[in-house]
Amino acid sequence: MSVDPSIHTIDTAFQRDDFDAAYLIVEHGRAAFIDCGTGLSVPAMLAALARAGCTPEAVDWLILTHVHLDHAGGAGLLMQQLPNARLLVHRRGAPHMIDPARLIAGATEVYGEEEIARSYGPILPVAAARVVVADDGHRLDLAGRPLLCLDTPGHARHHLCVWDARSRSWFTGDTFGLSYRELDSDRGAFIVPTSSPVQFEPEPLKQSIARMLAYQPQAMYLTHYGRVEQVPALAAQLVEQIxxxxxxxxxxxxxxxxxxxxxxxxxxxxxxxxxxxxxxxxxxxxxxxxxxxxxxxxxxxxxxxxxxxx
Structure with missing residues (x-):
């Protein structure tokens, strides 16, 4: 199965190589990021944009699957570099992007100020006027390329996944688990569900996986890490493990x-x-x-x- 060349995988360099991905979709010279890593990931995001032949002015959207800091911690800093972009986020996550004080406080309580600075960098707010709320079924247009957002709880209640009909692929955040390339075998990708310490819900997670399967996707783009195929088999493995x-x-x-x-x-x-x-x-x-x-x-x-x- 060929990989869509308009979709670019970006290693955000969080924690280690091949661990935390963001994605860039380019359509007719316009661009959208899906997730962005941490504040320390902004140079990698901008470098990926340049490699794709785009300028920061060409970015129309930064879409967040959810607001956990390894996915969204760099949103405020990155948006400062993208003058024309709007930020799309789940309704439950939007207040935390506009005022990230609770996110920062929660992460600091767990990891400490020194580790937050070392691993996450600056966590800045996004102006409310630039934030667009995505409810279940929200559709957006990237230069004629439709993208669909579905509410996909289970890992977190503020989680959405993005369907790209052009590539018949989902951008899954953490809903479709994690799959590290060093664990691949001759059988293909190895996959494991991923919970969150606060909002893990097994039955909603299985329902979210089933909703995505109904679109008969050819591939899934995971944050942790990269593109995987053999989607029905991997989905069955996830449900068994849950x-x-x-x-x-x-x-x-x-x-x-x-x-x-x-x-x-x-x-x-x-x-x-x-x-x-x-x-x-x-x-x-x-x-x-x-x-x-x-x-x-x-x-x-x-x-x-x-x-x-x-």
């Missing part, structure tokens, strides 16, 4: 060492699946690649259990 993760959460709930239990069981789940998939890395290497995601998924399951109990 159900397995729910089972793990139930088994670990109520234990005094719940977090340790969640981490250990998730690690075992993903290592077993990596072995079956034929990943070329050994268990220790696979565990190292997925370590941060395992920690986040454990936190997400714990938050879901506590919220579900309430």
């Amino acid at each position: 159900d397995a993760m729910v089972g793990i959460a139930r088994q670990c709930d109520g234990r005094p060492d719940r977090h340790r239990c969640l981490v250990a069981a998730l690690t075992a789940l993903y290592l077993e699946r990596a072995q079956v998939h034929g990943c070329r890395l050994d268990d220790a290497q696979v565990a190292a690649v997925l370590a941060m995601d395992i920690e986040l998924n454990a936190q997400g399951l714990a938050c879901w259990l506590d919220r579900d109990r309430r």
Whole structure:
């Protein structure tokens, strides 16, 4: 299957290479970014624009799948460089782009001021007049190329995914999981669901995946990381794992060492699946690649259990 040359994958250089992607779509000389990484990613975004033969003035849209900082932390700084662009974001995420104080406070509480400065750079507001709210079914036009936004909760309640009918592809943010290229095998891409510590919801996530599948996509463009094909098979694997993760959460709930239990069981789940998939890395290497995601998924399951109990 040929890759659409009008879609450019940008490594935002967050944390490590081939970990965090943003995308650039160019149509008849006009451009749209989908996600943007952190404030430290702005030079990479502008360099990708130049490689595509575009100037900052050619960008009409910055579309955010959601407002987690690895996707949207650089939005305010990037928008300062894009004089004609508007920012499109889920209704629940728009207030956090206009005033990112709560985002900054939440991230600082978790990571500390020094780490926020080191990994995320400046987190600046976007003028309200430049922000466009996307509800479910929102459509926009990029120089005659239609893009459709669907509300896709599960990873977060402020998440949308973008359908590009031209390439028959979704830009999935975190809704369609994560798939790192070093875990590929002769069978293709290896995929894992990704939760968020606060808003993970298993059933809505499965419903969001099913909605995207209904469009019969040929490819998915993931933030973590890049373009994947074999979409129906990967979707089935995601749903299986979401159900397995729910089972793990139930088994670990109520234990005094719940977090340790969640981490250990998730690690075992993903290592077993990596072995079956034929990943070329050994268990220790696979565990190292997925370590941060395992920690986040454990936190997400714990938050879901506590919220579900309430």
